[in-house]
Amino acid sequence: MRHLIAIALLGAALCASAQTPQQPPNLQPVPEPPPPPPGMELDPALEPQVTIRQESSQTVEEYRINGKLYMMKVTPRNGPPFYLIDERGDGKFARQETFDSGVRPPMWLIHSF
Secondary structure, three states: OHHHHHHHHHHHHHHHHHOOOOOOOOOOOOOOOOOOOOOOOOOHHHOOEEEEEEOOOEEEEEEEEOOEEEEEEEEEOOOOOEEEEOOOOOOOOEEEOOOOOOOOOOOOOOOOO
């Protein structure tokens, strides 16, 4: 019985010592990324403008590009959010529960933390 307790304490001590982080010597800060090449700068006109409206029973996020409304995300107070998307650009919005296309590629868990 004493041997079993000694082995358990030794195992706990080894686990505790293995969990202490070891910092490698001579760490240097990560350098700043280089600027984008000429002609590849982001166009601020293509960035979506987001307007958030808080209503009594829901929150509505409106997404616009060049002032044109193309998508709304509606988050009800009690329930999952859904999206209203103008797919053709004609001002008629279709409801989508998620952006899920229904395609299910095979996925495997490689590592988890």
